[in-house]
Amino acid sequence: MTPVQTLKTAAEALAPLRSGQRVLIGSGAAAPQGLIEALAARARNLSDVEVLHLMTLAKAPYAAPSFQGHVRHNALFIGANTREAVGAGFADYTPCFLHEVPGLFRSGHLPLDVALVQVTPERDGRCSLGVSVDVVKAAIESAAYVVAQVNANMPWTEGDSTVAVSDIDAFVESDTPIFEFPVREATAEALWIGRYVRELIEDGSTIQVGIGAIPDAVLAALAGKKDLGVHSEMISDGVLDLVNAGVITGRMKSLHPGCVVTSFCMGGKRLYDAVNGNPQFLFHPSDYVNDPVIIASNQKMVSINSALLVDLTGQVAADSLAGRLYSGVGGQVDFVRGATASRGG
Structure with missing residues (x-):
């Protein structure tokens, strides 16, 4: 009440x-x-x-x-x-x-x-x-x-x-419907990126993934992997699909084994229904989930993020495009730092 x-x-x-x-x-x-x-x-x-x-x-x-x-x-x-x-x-x-x-x-x-x-x-x-x-x-x-x-x-x-x-x-x-975030149809380029990223992720890894067409394509490409874990700023419908398929089990996680750890989720009603009262999905504040020290305590931590531009030396622009701010930094730097410090990450 x-x-x-x-x-x-x-x-x-x-x-x-x-x-x-x-x-x-x-x-x-x-x-x-x-x-x-x-x-x-x-x-x-x-x-x-x-x-x-x-x-x-x-x-x-x-x-x-x-x-x-x-x-x-x-x-x-x-x-x-x-x-x-x-x-x-x-x-x-x-x-x-x-x-x-x-x-x-x-x-x-x-x-x-x-x-x-x-x-x-x-x-x-x-x-x-x-x-x-x-x-x-x-x-x-x-x-x-x-x-x-x-x-x-x-x-x-x-x-x-x-x-x-x-x-x-x-x-x-106000009992209004919770906002839903639609899944976009993946382009051929996004599917190719997903298949390439799949080859970089070992069984038993703990992953962080962002939002959008390319992250969705990456998640779809992970079908068939074994015992993946999730420690991610956000989760989407694609994470739920891999949980239901038995790909994401969290069995090999060194932190919160068996659980998906996140700070927020955006997807469809089926995702919201799945996390309702479900102890497999743990929602924590950003100062915990995004803390590079906490992130690094996950063994084989893999950070998967989108880039807007990449030059021939490997430098990445993810916050702006053509001199105009697009999204900003968000949690990307937190997870890059944490994954870099992770044992086997």
Whole structure:
């Protein structure tokens, strides 16, 4: 149940927002669209509000040029819904190592006034952050004012994924479908890349893989491999397919054997149903999952990431294209460092 004394409408919950405050929005498929719409409506009457988040699948009305002077978006990772705004100068990008972001919130180096998140209904005084734990747990623990959109459709995930009801100042009920991330049809080039990457991954390896057509093609190419493990910033439908096929077992993992470790997932409803209450899938915050020291403690750790450009010397550009920011750094550097330090990685 939602505590009745803190149950509000979205407009009521956003009423305390003031000019000049910094607002963190929940990530990925767990972005609280109802609260985002209320934020946009409230911000029209305010000035110099900073909106901060990782990539979200929600609409981002606050990134439109018409919000200049009212809201300035600051991306920690650039998604499709804010890329144009960043490129046009209507929004900012702050480069960072993703594993350090929760510490920036807690230390006050990046203080948060408000956090807008999405959670499951309460159980025994706690709510699960569901499909996106990443930097959101630290935001809830650090922000002065926390509003949670309570959604009965949100999966209850295992791991370090819950927060106390007492950490949330206002609840807004909205049982909307969780955002889904469609699988794109792989191109011939992506399939070739997947087959090539397959040859570089030994049985018993623990892998990290990103999001998009090429990572999906890589996962599809791993059919037939044995006893792979997963320690990855995010997981998608392709990971679930390999779990169901018996390719990903985690049996050889040196850390959390038998379990898939991640900080968030984006995919279809079948993925969200699979992680619901499933102890095989452990969701932990980014300062754990993306910590290079933790990553390196996985033997035979393999980091698989996308590149936008590669030159003849092997230098890789993954954050920008043709002089314009595309996505930013994200967790790629965290995993490259960790895999490099891994024994056999």
